[in-house]
Amino acid sequence: MDEKKKKTAEFKVLKNGPLQVNGEFVIKSMGGKVIESRNPAFLCRCGGSKNKPFCDGSHRKVGLRD
Ligand code: FES
Known part of the structure; x- marks a missing residue:
C-alpha cells in the first residue's frame, strides 16, 4: 500500500x-514499523x-460493558 496515498477508514465500536x-x-x-x-x-x-493494540478476546474476562 502506498503510504503517501490518502487512506480512509471507518471505526466501529x-x-x-x-x-x-x-x-x-x-x-x-x-x-x-507497520504492524x-x-x-x-x-x-x-x-x-x-495481551496482544495490544489488538483484541485477543480478554474483554470477556474483564467484563467490558457498554
Ligand atoms: S481484549 Fe477485546 S477489547 Fe480488550
Whole structure:
C-alpha cells in the first residue's frame, strides 16, 4: 500500500467488545514499523489484551460493558 496515498477508514465500536476498523489504513508501532494493514482489524478497548493494540478476546474476562 502506498503510504503517501490518502487512506480512509471507518471505526466501529462493537458492543461489549473491541473497536473494529475497516477500510484503508496502517497501524504503526512506536518505532514507525507497520504492524497491521489487514482489513478489518480489531483493536482493544478494555485494556486487558495481551496482544495490544489488538483484541485477543480478554474483554470477556474483564467484563467490558457498554
Ligand atoms: S477489547 Fe477485546 S481484549 Fe480488550
